[in-house]
Amino acid sequence: MTVTTELDRERERLWSAVAGGDEFFATATVLAAVDAGLDPESALLDIVAPVQARVGAEWATNSISVAQEHTATAINDRVIAALAHHPAARREPHLGRVAVACVDGEWHALPARLLAEVLRLRGWHVDFLGAQVPTPHLVAHLHQRGPDALALSSSIPTRLPTAHATITACQATGMPVIAGGAAFGFDGRYARLLGADAWAPDARTAAELLVGGLASPSATPTHSAVEDLPHLVDQEYTLVSRTAAQLVRTTLGEVPEVAGYTARQRQHAAEDVARTVDFLATALYVDDDTLFTEHVRWHAEILTARAIPTAVLLTALSALRAQLTDFPRAARMLAASIRCLQEETT
Template identity: 65%
Template sequence: MTPSTVQGPGAVALGPAREHLWSAVHQGDEHRATAVVLDLLESSADPETVLLDLIAPVQARVGAEWAANRLTVAQEHTATAIHERVIAVLAHRVEGRSRTPDGPRVTVACVDGEWHALPARLLAEVLRLRGWRVDFLGAQVPTPHLIAHLHGTGPRAVALSSSIPTHLPTAHTAITACRAAGVPVIAGGAAFGPDGRYARALGADGWAPDAREAAAVLGRGLDRPGPSAFHQTVDDLPHLSDQEYTMVAATKHQLVKQTLADLEDRFEPMRAYTERQRRHTAEDLAHIVEYLATSLYVADDELFLRFILWTADILTARGVPARSLDPALDLLAQHLKDFPRARRTLAHAREALGERTPLTKIPGPGKPA
């Protein structure tokens, strides 16, 4: 699920508290962060407001500051860990106030490979406050273990969270398996698109943009899947029959290795890279191929485009010219000359990138540099 940034109907003015909490997590001060949250809880705000209108927006700011290169990875991890522990303290403090032992049961989990568990944790706590019996399975839950849990507990629904779009194929597997087990699925998190388009494409029974809306959707109820829920992936995504996704995903390491070698030959600035810069370049190429494969999986060029433009902004914030992306996209298109959907997706991204930055053209094989 995505942290809520819209204040609920009973929300108090939280501007000062948000600044105090931001200052505390920014400085890695867990005790002060806890004090800010508990003071607001005791003085003027209900627990759900504290979770969704105080903690969630500050966590969103943490991510934005990291993307703008104003927080290091270590600082971002520290702030997130503080928020997780603060939520645990808050949950313990309010335990018993609004719990309903006999309430409906729900499972909340992150898809396999997804380490960003805080949005799902926020949803789990909101559902507990609203009287649900919640099984919160946390980050990176393998689909077979999730299904075994569902068979053993029989929840009314399962809420699946994913923040990273490259986990969409895995999310599709989990959604299909949960529905085949007779349990409806609500999906949430940035991976599923700003309007939930990928949740619908992958067969989820519901989608919500944030924890507050997810709780409302679950409260209204989701229909249990019928016998037709058991089907093959290609039934949802018939375009996969062209095998482009399968081939790109299966050859990812080869594509990265070959593109990296070609970049060194044809992109002169790379010849002066340090070993660390080369390693980062290889990691960036791996992410590009992963997002390209995911875009092919859901047949949406816009998914790849958004990633490339976001990456261009990240590079710019770190003092790296965004035009350095274009040679990699050009070379990938050359390597994928027999894949029309992949080439179209790459061309779309290069065109958008070219409107923002000067391009460095890479000659094709056999052409003089």
């Protein structure tokens, strides 16, 4: 029996448990694997992490509900907690101290939690601050505890402007920042753009980078985002962000299907349009058309899985474009996303 086959079986067992809402079976499954000789780090990254990724994928295809997704995530979090107390996972800190936190507004804490546990297993003293950490409180923690580095996590791209402010503020204290999570791009492009001292695609890489040491940034006064991102001088990001509520209202009024929606459906439609405007604003912040186009493609897949025609999204994008004709970058991004959807549906 190969190791890969056994890991596949353990993942299936854990998936069956979390999909069925069985916390006790889920915990017993992972702990039994460790008792049988599986390294705790592998249990975290080769069993729990892939199962959590599957949870997200199953939600995206409408195979599980939001409630089931939340339940599964909560169970995986409890599994990680149980594993942290297993005798095989006990390590004496000897490498220094690392703070691990999620960007303010980022509620997906499980990737950061996985990193925190991997770092503990590697011998770090870890301050795990959890989800949605306001930047002033994070800076205060850095001053009080004086860790060797900050690991900053974000899964939601719309948190990138906040991540930029957080990175800048923390570096102003002389603290090196390593960024990770889907929000920073599959290749770390946004981590580099926003000035992070390092980027890691996964927990193992982050641990290796931290052991190698990160150079401390020069402690300089906090500077403006425009100094790092000169394209922001056109004010498109600021104006789209400030008028988001009006953009959403007008767009909904231009989508004929909304008139026949129930109150709950209208609420979901408003949330979808608001999310699209947020992604547009973020794409303007980092000046990357691809960020917005990829979101639109993902959004179309979600709608299709829920039996909502792509034409509804196309109408909404066209309505947004009509409102932003005086914003060259925004109009360009909207036009590109419309073309992308039209090509995929023809």
